[in-house]
Amino acid sequence: MRLFHAPGSPYARITRMAVIELGLEDRVAVEEATLRDPASVLLPFNPVGRVPSLVLDDGSTITETTPVLMVLDSLVAPERRLLPGPDAPRALAAYGRVLGMLDGIAVWNRELRRPVHERSPGVIALEAVRAARVADALDAEVAAGGFATMDAALLALISALGYCARRHTAFDWREGRPALAALFDAAQARPSVARTVPPAGMGGTAPPVR
Ligand SMILES: N[C@@H](CCC(=O)N[C@@H](CS)C(=O)NCC(=O)O)C(=O)O
Incomplete structure (x- = not known):
């Protein structure tokens, strides 16, 4: 699986931390993508162009933080899962x-x-x-x-x-x-927090918003 992220994205960071917390680093390749960029490596997988985006082995691309977490949780034993359910x-x-x-x-x-x-x-x-x-x-x-x-x-x-x-x-x-x-x-x-600290500053890889 490939998890596209941007270093400054707080949504993608949640999923990057989840990969580390769940011990999935050998199964999920975390890759950087540019945002609001017509040449972004992300666009062929996700026309929305937002991160996090998780590309599954069958070619499906899961977008939005919560569905991505649902997939990551499904890869581990129930007692290790991160997303709370309606029973909590x-x-x-x-x-x-x-x-x-x-x-x-x-x-x-x-x-x-x-x-x-x-x-x-x-x-x-x-x-x-x-x-x-x-x-x-x-x-x-x-x-x-x-x-x-x-x-x-x-x-x-x-x-x-x-x-x-x-x-x-x-x-x-x-x-x-x-x-x-x-x-x-x-x-x-x-480690999940220390290894995913976002860069300081507002700009990142995205151009100014208009
Ligand atoms: N509701 C989305 C929000 C994701 C989001 O807004 N990601 C931003 C980065 S923090 C993004 O990819 N922006 C690029 C754009 O708007 O084109 C989620 O839960 O994942």
Whole structure:
């Protein structure tokens, strides 16, 4: 299998961390692709052109983070799987919340990558408030003992916060959220986290957004 990613993508990072956590590095080749590039190696496999994209041995290409995680989980024993199911509603709710926060942060970041005169102050304000509101809730959940298990919710949270730390510094998520900060700092020693740290800066391989 081939997992296409971009080093700065927080969504792809979730799946790259999953490959390492699940011990699948000998079965999944992790390959870099350029984004918003008509010559990208990704486009023949995925016309959407987004990462993560997982190309299976039968030629199917699985896109979007959660379906990719479903396939990766299917390769390991049930007790090792990362995606929570409906039998674990708290973990499933946590995963959804983090993905929702990340979606909002991605919209916010996209605005900041536009030329200043093309930015929407309204969208930026809305997403800044949304991100702060979710981060406050997540900080309370962590303080109450949440996110204590290695699962997709924790990987998504570490990836979202790591994205802000390295590529979306407009969001000072640490301020007033000590539980989140402690969780994030403690996670940095895990090989899956340490080996997938995104490059600093907003640009990456993608051209500016218009
Ligand atoms: N909802 C998607 C989001 C994936 C996504 O937005 N990936 C970005 C990188 S962080 C991308 O590939 N962007 C390229 C583009 O928009 O053309 C998922 O869950 O995987």
